[in-house]
Amino acid sequence: MLTKRVKRLNESMTLAITTLARELKDSGKDILSFSAGEPDFDTPEVIKEEAIIALKKGFTKYTAVAGIPELLQAIATKLKRDNALVYKPSHIITSNGAKHSLFNLIQVLIEQGDEVIIPAPYWVTYPELVRYSGGIPVPVETNDESGFKITSKQLKDAITPRTKLLILTTPSNPTGSLYSKDELEEIAEVLKGSDIFVCSDEMYEKLIYNKEFVSVASINDDMFKRTITVNGLSKSVAMTGWRFGYLATPNEELINAMKKLQSQSASNINSITQHAAIAGLDGRADKDIEFMRKEFQKRRDLAVKLINEIDGLSVIIPDGAFYLFINIKNISSNSMKFSQELLSKKGVAVIPGIGFGSEGYIRFSFATDEKSIIEGIKRIKEFVS
Ligand code: PMP
Ligand code: GLU
Numbered sequence: 001m002l003t004k005r006v007k008r009l010n011e012s013m014t015l016a017i018t019t020l021a022r023e024l025k026d027s028g029k030d031i032l033s034f035s036a037g038e039p040d041f042d043t044p045e046v047i048k049e050e051a052i053i054a055l056k057k058g059f060t061k062y063t064a065v066a067g068i069p070e071l072l073q074a075i076a077t078k079l080k081r082d083n084a085l086v087y088k089p090s091h092i093i094t095s096n097g098a099k100h101s102l103f104n105l106i107q108v109l110i111e112q113g114d115e116v117i118i119p120a121p122y123w124v125t126y127p128e129l130v131r132y133s134g135g136i137p138v139p140v141e142t143n144d145e146s147g148f149k150i151t152s153k154q155l156k157d158a159i160t161p162r163t164k165l166l167i168l169t170t171p172s173n174p175t176g177s178l179y180s181k182d183e184l185e186e187i188a189e190v191l192k193g194s195d196i197f198v199c200s201d202e203m204y205e206k207l208i209y210n211k212e213f214v215s216v217a218s219i220n221d222d223m224f225k226r227t228i229t230v231n232g233l234s235k236s237v238a239m240t241g242w243r244f245g246y247l248a249t250p251n252e253e254l255i256n257a258m259k260k261l262q263s264q265s266a267s268n269i270n271s272i273t274q275h276a277a278i279a280g281l282d283g284r285a286d287k288d289i290e291f292m293r294k295e296f297q298k299r300r301d302l303a304v305k306l307i308n309e310i311d312g313l314s315v316i317i318p319d320g321a322f323y324l325f326i327n328i329k330n331i332s333s334n335s336m337k338f339s340q341e342l343l344s345k346k347g348v349a350v351i352p353g354i355g356f357g358s359e360g361y362i363r364f365s366f367a368t369d370e371k372s373i374i375e376g377i378k379r380i381k382e383f384v385s
Contacts, residue, residue, distance in 0.1 A: 006132070009128055009132050012125060013124050013351060014036075018033065018035045018038075021343070024349075032348050032368075034348065034364045034366070035349040035350060035363075038240045039235060039367050041238045041292050042238060043238050044280070046288075047285060049279075051276035054272050054274075059271050060272070065262050066090075066262075067269065070278060071094060071281075072089035073089050074277075074282050075092050076248075077281075083215040083217075084218045085217050085229065087249075087250065091248050091255055092246055093262065094245070094268075095247070096244075097234060097245040098201070098231065098232035098245030099125060100266065101232070101245045101246060102126070102129060102230060104247075104262055105258065106130060107133055108254065108261055110133040110165065111133075111134065113134070113135070114164040115135065115138045115162045116130045120358055121142070121174050121361065123201070124355050143358075144327055151186075155187060155190050155191075159194070163196050165199060166199070167198075168198060168200050168216055169203075170184075170201075170320075171208060171213075171321045175316075175321075175323065176204075176318020176321040176323050178208065178319035179216075180212075180214070181219070184216055185219055188222065191223070192222055198216055198223065198226055198228070199228050201230045202216075203232055203234065206236035206293065207321055207322060209318075215229060216229070224250065227249070228248070228251075232244055233245075236289055237289060242270070242273045242277075244274075296366065298370070299322075299373055300324075302370060303377065307326055309381075311384070312330040312331045313327065322365055323364065325356075328353075328360060329360040335361060336352045336354055346382065347379070348383070350362045351363040364376075
């Protein structure tokens with residue numbers, strides 16, 4: 001009955017485990033969840049107020065598929081101010097979360113047999129979207145010794161005549177690793193002269209600790225032309241439930257194809273969300289963003305210290321995002337079994353590394369309060385010993 005393409009698709013492991021942990025907790029079990037890639041903060045007041053105003057003014061109707069002009073302009077201004085990227089508003093589309101932006105992109109770009117290079121560990125969704133469109137995910141292994149970043153040599157070796165796209169996530173989910181300008185320049189050098197596109201997923205751009213964020217597309221004009229910049233507000237201003245993401249590319253053929261696809265699937269995104277999102281982009285929420293970033297940094301430092309005190313576990317300090325990708329290789333070579341037993345015996349939910357394409361690790365999200373982090377890591381320590 002079902003199509004071959006949907007049979008190729010696996011459910012999102014991050015969402016599945018997060019939902020399971022929530023259900024166990026709701027049923028009265030003592031569960032501490034470090035599975036969700038979701039800030040525990042509330043959406044800033046200034047954004048909520050914009051939503052209320054929009055609702056009261058009656059902005060409750062269909063809009064243009066890509067988004068209202070004020071919003072597209074706010075995104076263009078943000079990309080220029082924060083990322084030194086000059087896009088026209090017509091080169092931007094808003095979608096129901098960055099996940100939906102990525103879905104649109106892969107659907108219009110990846111054909112049967114096209115190869116997509118994905119540095120591993122990767123966010124769970126990328127290979128699934130590629131397989132769904134008939135493409136072939138080509139994972140390139142990295143590990144904690146290389147800071148979970150691919151080298152230009154690894155990239156060169158992975159390229160074949162069928163390579164269509166490289167997906168780069170900086171800072172990374174699940175490792176928090178951040179590519180420096182020099183590293184991005186080396187990647188740009190490898191791609192020069194090819195017709196390979198780059199998808200730059202910059203979802204965690206605002207969550208950086210003592211380092212500088214560089215947008216892939218800002219490296220040079222050649223990179224600007226071949227890059228599709230993807231971002232959203234789920235992580236930076238805690239808007240996961242509002243469903244807001246966007247992408248930008250100067251490639252008119254590509255952007256128009258995505259507009260066409262979205263016009264026949266989701267149409268525009270929620271009209272209230274569009275008005276509220278402007279306040280998350282134009283600087284009015286900057287103080288809230290900085291408050292949350294500092295809190296995450298404190299939690300990161302605490303969690304890294306506590307994990308590295310446990311015999312048999314180790315973790316490198318992430319430069320961005322809110323995840324620790326913990327090496328469990330001295331304890332277990334089966335991250336799925338490790339995670340299942342940790343949940344059933346100690347009530348601690350984490351995501352097995354295998355879901356991100358890297359066995360021998362678990363992902364621990366520190367987007368939760370300090371008290372839970374301390375208690376959760378205490379339970380992990382008891383479990384490990
Ligand atoms: N990219 C990365 C790297 C992510 O971790 C996420 C997590 N949700 C997304 C994209 C999608 O986010 P959203 O759909 O909520 O905008
Ligand atoms: N991206 C988040 C995570 O990795 C949210 C879940 C999802 O969208 O997969 O946990």
